[in-house]
Amino acid sequence: GEAIQLSTPQGLPSAQAAHLLVDSHNALWIATAGGLSRWANSKLTSWTTANGLATNNLAALCQTPDGRIWAAGKSARLSVWDAKQFTTLALGTLPPGAAVQALAAASDGTVWAGTTAGLVARQADGNERRYLPADGLADDDVCALTMAAQNTLWAGTRDGFSRIRA
Numbered sequence: 001g002e003a004i005q006l007s008t009p010q011g012l013p014s015a016q017a018a019h020l021l022v023d024s025h026n027a028l029w030i031a032t033a034g035g036l037s038r039w040a041n042s043k044l045t046s047w048t049t050a051n052g053l054a055t056n057n058l059a060a061l062c063q064t065p066d067g068r069i070w071a072a073g074k075s076a077r078l079s080v081w082d083a084k085q086f087t088t089l090a091l092g093t094l095p096p097g098a099a100v101q102a103l104a105a106a107s108d109g110t111v112w113a114g115t116t117a118g119l120v121a122r123q124a125d126g127n128e129r130r131y132l133p134a135d136g137l138a139d140d141d142v143c144a145l146t147m148a149a150q151n152t153l154w155a156g157t158r159d160g161f162s163r164i165r166a
Helices: none
Strands: 017-022 028-032 035-040 043-047 058-063 069-073 077-081 086-090 100-105 111-115 118-122 128-131 142-148 152-157 160-165
Touching: 028 058, 028 069, 035 058, 058 111, 069 100, 077 100, 111 142, 111 152, 118 142
Parallel strands: 017 058, 058 100, 100 142
Antiparallel strands: 017 028, 028 035, 035 043, 058 069, 069 077, 077 086, 100 111, 111 118, 118 128, 142 152, 152 160
């Protein structure tokens, strides 16, 4: 097959990719240490805080059923792309200094954020719930998330895994 290379000479904001996502339109989204890029129809488009991202140092991406792309990284804020512009949303249940490390989207539109200070469920209506070890998390440093069947969330932490039935 044919191979292509995408890096800073082609327009990526950073050569350090942290997360990849192929969206429902088959576009590739690339979260990097310097911003966000989208590869679609052989064209690379990039965004940074100058274009509305909450942070340039991104760690995670997900897409909700309504088609919106969610990006997050070294802050307690989420950037949401609605196909026109970014909106920044704060995760109000997190303490100062917390950072998002992983994202996952449920079929009901809930966005799950794995953070350095627990797991946050942000519902489509904007309500949030924060989960901590007292709620059954293996650890409060949540670094990996994946959705399984029937809105079951698996959360990987620094001290094991947890399953949450959403």
